[in-house]
Amino acid sequence: MPAEDYMLPCMNKSLFGVDCMGCGTQRALILLSKGEFKEAFYMFPAIYTTVLLFLFLGLHFIDKSRNYHKLIITMAILNAVIMVISYIYKQTNF
Template identity: 70%
Template sequence: MEEYMLPCMNKKLFGIECFGCGTQRSLMLLVKGDFVGAFNMFPAIFTTLLFFIVLALHFIDKSRNYQKVIIGLAITNAVIMLVSYFYRLTNY
């Protein structure tokens, strides 16, 4: 399945991983049931999936207001992505 994955253009052009590097592989690990491996590949995978689920609920269920939850998940996701990005930069 890896031969069908999109390459990271940031890594190809500049040699540095982007904030989302590892997302596709992490998703594939989740599909295979390797939750720890998915987290190690991309630490924000679980909050990203939760974000997209709540975002879908926001468009499907118009009776409730999901705006605060979406903003909270987006901020949480951004923080996790930034921390893991700088951790990778300093430890590799």
């Protein structure tokens, strides 16, 4: 069975018919796992900053000897900015 059969539906799109800022994340992760890096970026431009953010969050909980706080905040802000810009771009070009 393909991984697409197990994906969660977007409630925003289901209820209101409009994509949310996170639409495409699951498909982008699947594309990323298949090695389709360019397609993953086109599906969800914030995929790389999202992966890095979760990597640093994981390191923050595992490695208590280092302080990842500023890096996590920076990555979260960068991720949010990319998500907002790509959402606006997607909404104005369709």
